[in-house]
Amino acid sequence: MSSYMLERLADLRFDAAAMLTSAPITSTVMATCRLRRRKRHIFDRQTASDLAVIGRDDALSRAMAENHGPARLVPISEHDAPIAAAATLPGTHNAQNIAAQRRCCRAMGLPDAAIAAA
DSSP, rough: OOOHHHHOOSSOOOOOOOOOOOOOOSSHHHHHHHHHHHHHHGGGTOOOTTTEEEOOOOOOHHHHTTTTTSSSSEOOGGGOOOHHHHHHHHHHHHHHHHHHHHHHHHHHHOOHHHHHHH
C-alpha cells in the first residue's frame, strides 16, 4: 500500500504489516521525513496479536522498530533471503521483500515447503 494511502486510512488495521526500509529516497530532508511518518502509519491500530515486520538494514528502520507499537516485532534483513531466491531476483529491495514474505508466512503458520513452492 502506498504511503499516501496509509496516511489517509482512519480505520484499517493490518494483522501483519511490513516496513522494509526507511533510507532516504527523496532529494530533500523534509520530503524524506514526511515519507517516514506516512510509512509509520502501517502500524497504527495494531494490537499485541498482530505482526510488525520491520527491516533492520538501515539505522532509521532500526529506530522505527524500537517504537512500532504493541504488535509482535519480527526484524528482517536482506541477508535473510534464501540464496536461490536472491539469485533469481537480484537487488537489496528484492532480498528484503523475500525475507519479509517468508517471515509473514511463517508467522501465519505456513510450513517452509509451502512458502518455497509459492
